[in-house]
Amino acid sequence: MMRLPRFQYYAPRDIAEAAQILNSEGSDAMVVAGGTDLIPNMKRKQQMPKTLIALRKIDSLRQLTNGSGLNMGAGLSLTELVRNDKIKSDYAGLWQAAAQVATPHLRNMGTLGGNICLDTRCSYYDQNYEWRKAINYCMKKEGEVCWVSTGSKRCLATSSTDTAPALISLGAKVRLTSADEERELLLADLYQDDGIDYLMRRANEIVTEVILPDSNNWRSTYWKLRRRGSFDFPVLSVAAAASMAKDGSIEQARIVLGAVSSQPLVCEKVDEFLQGKKLSDEVIEEASLLCGKVARPVKNTDFNPAWRKRAIIRIATYALQELRGDDMSEQRLKIARHIL
Ligand SMILES: Cc1cc2nc3c(=O)[nH]c(=O)nc-3n(C[C@H](O)[C@H](O)[C@H](O)COP(=O)(O)OP(=O)(O)OC[C@H]3O[C@@H](n4cnc5c(N)ncnc54)[C@H](O)[C@@H]3O)c2cc1C
Ligand code: SF4
Incomplete structure (x- = not known):
């Protein structure tokens, strides 16, 4: 025990x-x-x-207020997010992400703040003490070497939070409170590409609120691939959000990849490529290939990295097709085991 x-x-x-x-x-x-x-x-x-x-x-960490956008207390449980009608209708990507975290029991206990601050993961680190001791530990805790890449000077453990990529794609900000200061920053800026120091949160700060802008004209979606269909951490994920003009062309897009780096990976090149375009099959294909180029999965989670890199292209295609308005229930059933 x-x-x-x-x-x-x-x-x-x-x-x-x-x-x-x-x-x-x-x-x-x-x-x-x-x-x-x-x-x-x-x-x-x-x-x-x-x-x-x-x-x-x-109690104040469990408030959810609805003004021009949505202010969500960091202490709200993931179940509370999933049961919220406004999140389901206006911020579908966040809803789909929260609904796919772990199991119902864990979503009842697990919070929004805990999910965005979730520790990075690695198959050499997510082991018991004795297992880690037997390999002389690793750089993330007590050791000196990174077993994923022995030449690496930094830990490559993977950001595995489901809600963060979705929230970043929706332009979320986060409020941090310490004894003497309160500050707000873009959620994207809370992270850095380092498996050990993955958060830009200061040690004395508490995440108190996550703030979403108005969802006007924005559509969003979240796709996640995991080993076990019933529940599991992501081995890759794609969050896609876009504001659409009346003629269907994209005014602004934000594509964020999860579980392929030590931070949620914002695909600025894909966002630039999509701007002003309609989501035709050709545009979706090109954008998905670009996502595949940005991703850098390494050998520290389930599935072969080269396969995960290829799989990103397929999952990004599904995400963009859903953003276009296609009925993706068949693919959802195959991948998520339920329609979201
Ligand atoms: C079997 C299993 C499966 C799981 N599957 C998934 C999954 O599919 N996807 C996924 O994303 N997660 C998964 N998780 C991880 C976890 O359940 C969720 O990420 C959950 O949302 C974490 O929230 P929590 O409130 O329990 O965090 P805690 O465990 O309480 O905290 C997690 C980290 O966040 C910090 N923290 C918490 N709240 C704050 C705050 N307000 N301000 C600053 N720091 C804070 C803590 O100090 C700690 O470092 C899984 C866990 C288990 C055990
Ligand atoms: S990526 Fe390397 S240093 Fe980081 S947890 Fe894995 S083995 Fe350890």
């Missing part, structure tokens, strides 16, 4: 108190929301905070 290491536990009732505790406890403290990722990681000794600051009792 894997036991949790000892830790001190706080359960503050408001954000200010939580931020204060985080500030005073320093880098030995971590916040915990649903605990669906952090608690197993602690049992495997991948993350060993001496102090846990629970966010579950902070």
Whole structure:
């Protein structure tokens, strides 16, 4: 049986108190929301905070307000997002992403904030302590070498969050709160391409809110490939969103790839290529090939990287066809095992 290491536990009732505790406890403290990722990681000794600051009792983190866009508290559970009619109708890509995270039980516990701050994953790292010790650990924790690429100077662990690519494609911002400051940044800028320091969040900051702009004229979609159809982390994903003119041409597009890099990969070249064009079969083919060129899957998750690179082209094609308005239920059933 894997036991949790000892830790001190706080359960503050408001954000200010939580931020204060985080500030005073320093880098030995971590916040915990649903605990669906952090608690197993602690049992495997991948993350060993001496102090846990629970966010579950902070009501203000569970608010969802609907103005010109949508303000979502970081403590909302993924189930609450999936049950929200506005998200389903106006931000379909986010809805599809949240609906495909893990299992119903985990979505009941897992939160939006925890999902966007999710630790990066790697088959040499997502193992118990003894397994990792047997290979002398790796650069991400306690070791020196990266087993995926022994020449690499940085960890290549994979960003595996489902909601972040969808949210970035929708132009989401994130609010970060510390004891002495509050700041807002584009969610895309929360990430960097480093499997260890994958977040630009400062150690004393809490993600308090995710803000979506008005969905006017925007359509969005999220496609995910995973090993097990019932539930699993993505081995690749494509989030696509676009604002469409009345004649069907694209005013602005944002295509974001998940699980092929240590951060959600914003495909600016594809976005530029799509601007002003209608989604004809030829345009979709060209854009999907471009997605395949941008992606850099490595050998640290299920499936061969070269195959995943090819599969991206197919999944991007499906995403863009759905964005065009095609009925993709047959392909959805094949890939996601249910119609989304
Ligand atoms: C079997 C299994 C399958 C899974 N499948 C998927 C999947 O398909 N897709 C997927 O995306 N995830 C998956 N997960 C991971 C996880 O369940 C979800 O990502 C979930 O949304 C995490 O949220 P949480 O609230 O439980 O996070 P926690 O475990 O509480 O925290 C995760 C990380 O985020 C930090 N954090 C949490 N909230 C905040 C905040 N407000 N501000 C700053 N930092 C914060 C924590 O410190 C920690 O580092 C799976 C997990 C399991 C066990
Ligand atoms: S990518 Fe390399 S350093 Fe990072 S977790 Fe995997 S083996 Fe470790």
